[in-house]
Amino acid sequence: xxxxxxxxxxxxxxxxxxxSVGENTTIVDLLKLFRKYHYHSYPVISQTGELVGIISExxxxxxxxxxxxxxYEHTLLSVIRSCSDVAGGIMTTHPVTVSQDASLSxxxxxxxxxxxxxxxxxxxxxxxxxxxxxDIVNEICKRRE
Amino acid sequence: xxxxxxxxxxxxxxxxxxxxxERAGFPGILGEMAAGIFLGMLWINxxxxxxxxxxxxxxxxxxxxxxxxxxNLQEVKASIKIALIPTLCSVIVPFSFGFLLGKAFNxxxxxxxxxxxxxxxxxxxxxxxxxxxxxxxxxxxxxTMLSSAIxxxxxxxxxxxxxxxxxTYHHIPTSMQLMIIGGKFVIFLIIMIILGWKVxxxxxxxIHKMQVKExxxxxxxxxxxxxxxxxxxxxxHAVIGAFIGGACLSSIPFAKIEDVQNKxxxxxxxxxxxxxxxxxxxxxxxSAIQGxxxxxxxxxxxxxxxxxxxxxxxxxxxxxxxxxxxIFGVGMMPRAGVELVFISAGRGLGIIGDExxxxxxxxxxxxxxxxxxxxxxxxxxxxxxxxx
Numbered sequence: 001x002x003x004x005x006x007x008x009x010x011x012x013x014x015x016x017x018x019x020s021v022g023e024n025t026t027i028v029d030l031l032k033l034f035r036k037y038h039y040h041s042y043p044v045i046s047q048t049g050e051l052v053g054i055i056s057e058x059x060x061x062x063x064x065x066x067x068x069x070x071x072y073e074h075t076l077l078s079v080i081r082s083c084s085d086v087a088g089g090i091m092t093t094h095p096v097t098v099s100q101d102a103s104l105s106x107x108x109x110x111x112x113x114x115x116x117x118x119x120x121x122x123x124x125x126x127x128x129x130x131x132x133x134x135d136i137v138n139e140i141c142k143r144r145e
Numbered sequence: 146x147x148x149x150x151x152x153x154x155x156x157x158x159x160x161x162x163x164x165x166x167e168r169a170g171f172p173g174i175l176g177e178m179a180a181g182i183f184l185g186m187l188w189i190n191x192x193x194x195x196x197x198x199x200x201x202x203x204x205x206x207x208x209x210x211x212x213x214x215x216x217n218l219q220e221v222k223a224s225i226k227i228a229l230i231p232t233l234c235s236v237i238v239p240f241s242f243g244f245l246l247g248k249a250f251n252x253x254x255x256x257x258x259x260x261x262x263x264x265x266x267x268x269x270x271x272x273x274x275x276x277x278x279x280x281x282x283x284x285x286x287x288x289t290m291l292s293s294a295i296x297x298x299x300x301x302x303x304x305x306x307x308x309x310x311x312x313t314y315h316h317i318p319t320s321m322q323l324m325i326i327g328g329k330f331v332i333f334l335i336i337m338i339i340l341g342w343k344v345x346x347x348x349x350x351x352i353h354k355m356q357v358k359e360x361x362x363x364x365x366x367x368x369x370x371x372x373x374x375x376x377x378x379x380x381x382h383a384v385i386g387a388f389i390g391g392a393c394l395s396s397i398p399f400a401k402i403e404d405v406q407n408k409x410x411x412x413x414x415x416x417x418x419x420x421x422x423x424x425x426x427x428x429x430x431x432s433a434i435q436g437x438x439x440x441x442x443x444x445x446x447x448x449x450x451x452x453x454x455x456x457x458x459x460x461x462x463x464x465x466x467x468x469x470x471x472i473f474g475v476g477m478m479p480r481a482g483v484e485l486v487f488i489s490a491g492r493g494l495g496i497i498g499d500e501x502x503x504x505x506x507x508x509x510x511x512x513x514x515x516x517x518x519x520x521x522x523x524x525x526x527x528x529x530x531x532x533x
Contacts, residue, residue, distance in 0.1 A: 067277050070167060074277075076291070079269075079273055079282065079291055080291055082282065083282060083287070083291065093396070094401055095398060096398045096399065106354070110354075114361060115402075115403070116402060
């Protein structure tokens with residue numbers, strides 16, 4: 001039997017227990033998190049509980065290797081990031097979000113077409129879950145079995 | 146020569162020359178311009194329409210990317226608090242020096258204004274390597290320089306847009322004409338703010354669902370072209386529109402997907418921007434530089450010293466000590482990308498001739514070569530003086 005993924009909502013398969021950081025989390029603490037867990041990125045949550053940005057491995061690597069990078073990589077943005085010592089100063093703002101009732105097929109299409117590895121699921125601006133490509137693959141495999 | 150071969154040669158030499166120059170410790174744009182000068186000396190005709198068109202796209206995308214990737218409204222607000230006075234001084238003093246230099250050489254009013262505007266911006270990127278090496282980037286004076294660089298770009302682009310509007314009148318505008326210039330600029334800004342605030346975010350929620358390939362990238366590209374075109378409709382320059390168009394997209398998540406940003410950067414820095422810088426090199430009239438003599442020398446000396454003086458005064462007023470004020474002044478001396486866009490546009494519009502164009506290009510080249518070494522010297526001088 002074929003499964004209609006357009007009828008499956010993101011909320012049904014997303015990871016609800018999300019590990020996040022605050023805007024004032026220090027880079028030292030962020031590095032500890034990246035060492036301890038195998039997540040590729042951490043959502044940054046404001047004091048009011050809203051999703052305000054993302055800290056990815058790329059950003060952390062950029063900060064760590066900043067002094068060794070060739071001069072052309074020293075854009076104004078990367079220089080400003082390198083001077084900051086908290087998550088709020090280095091995060092990527094405006095992450096791609098979807099609502100809880102977005103369909104799985106629509107979200108998977110977005111991720112495939114635009115090479116987005118994970119989307120953040122929000123309800124009125126507040127983070128309620130994360131959906132990665134791995135989550136989708138796992139879910140489809142489970143249903144095929 | 147066949148245009149495909151011209152494009153191939155320009156891109157190939159621009160990349161190779163830029164690589165050599167980067168490895169020698171200088172900004173790659175010097176290599177890209179050198180590739181243009183080299184090709185110009187050989188056989189490529191700089192007035193070729195197709196090359197000129199690609200060069201225009203380079204200028205448009207250079208400023209579009211500044212708005213799209215580099216400018217963040219929160220950082221602009223923070224920068225105003227930290228660096229407003231030093232920035233204003235390091236813009237007003239060079240502008241005055243440039244304007245007075247033009248007057249001293251009996252140039253037309255619009256040319257004097259243009260030299261003033263061309264003296265005003267800064268390219269902090271050139272100083273960053275030195276600041277990192279000497280561990281000054283994270284110090285207070287380093288962060289003030291960064292904040293100042295953000296404001297400097299915005300003030301420079303605003304001054305340039307006013308200048309371009311004035312230039313269309315070919316004389317000193319009357320108060321009524323100045324009101325029309327201001328009105329057009331405000332209407333353009335209002336349209337772009339409404340588009341960026343209400344229209345583009347909704348548009349991208351549909352664009353990302355389109356079935357055709359690369360829909361988001363295509364629409365980001367189109368918005369760059371559209372905003373550049375709309376600016377021209379309002380008698381502004383295309384590059385100003387591109388900058389504002391980029392800023393309008395800077396907070397739209399679907400327009401800022403990493404993959405899309407990489408594609409916009411790729412087509413800009415991979416193709417259009419190197420052609421733009423090489424075209425600047427192609428357009429340099431070496432005989433005009435020789436002929437400019439004293440004028441070219443004064444352009445270099447006054448452009449660099451005015452940044453030093455303006456930056457020094459501004460930071461002293463802001464409460465920094467003399468050593469840090471000197472470091473700030475020297476750090477603000479280099480000019481690069483945005484200034485080249487200005488002078489290229491000024492030449493294209495007939496505001497300045499070959500002599501002024503070539504003298505300012507020479508000043509830019511000297512500034513990016515000299516400034517890092519000077520910055521290193523003044524930082525070392527400070528360290529020695531403080532330790533004794």
